[in-house]
Amino acid sequence: MDYYHPADMLPDVGDPDYEKKILLLRREREELNSVHQALWRLDNGVFGVCESCGDDIAMDRLMAIPYTKFCVACSDRKEHERQLQGNFRSRMDPTAEGSP
Numbered sequence: 607m608d609y610y611h612p613a614d615m616l617p618d619v620g621d622p623d624y625e626k627k628i629l630l631l632r633r634e635r636e637e638l639n640s641v642h643q644a645l646w647r648l649d650n651g652v653f654g655v656c657e658s659c660g661d662d663i664a665m666d667r668l669m670a671i672p673y674t675k676f677c678v679a680c681s682d683r684k685e686h687e688r689q690l691q692g693n694f695r696s697r698m699d700p701t702a703e704g705s706p
Contacts, residue, residue, distance in 0.1 A: 644673035
């Protein structure tokens with residue numbers, strides 16, 4: 607079995623795709639954290655229960671995203687709130703990404 611040090615996975619700073627690779631590594635780490643949290647919820651009997659409203663998360667959703675913490679309705683609400691907050695920030699800071 608080959609052993610790789612975690613630093614071996616880091617892109618070289620001189621790599622033209624450095625920023626993209628760092629972003630991908632961050633997303634992978636976030637997804638791994640989500641999986642660990644889902645395993646904790648499973649061990650503690652709260653897997654499949656929405657952390658926001660307390661309702662059961664639909665089995666179809668759990669099959670698609672097994673580490674999800676929210677039902678569809680709460681996830682949609684949170685996404686809408688995030689978009690509104692982003693729109694507010696872009697209006698307050700004209701240099702912000704996505705500002706009109």
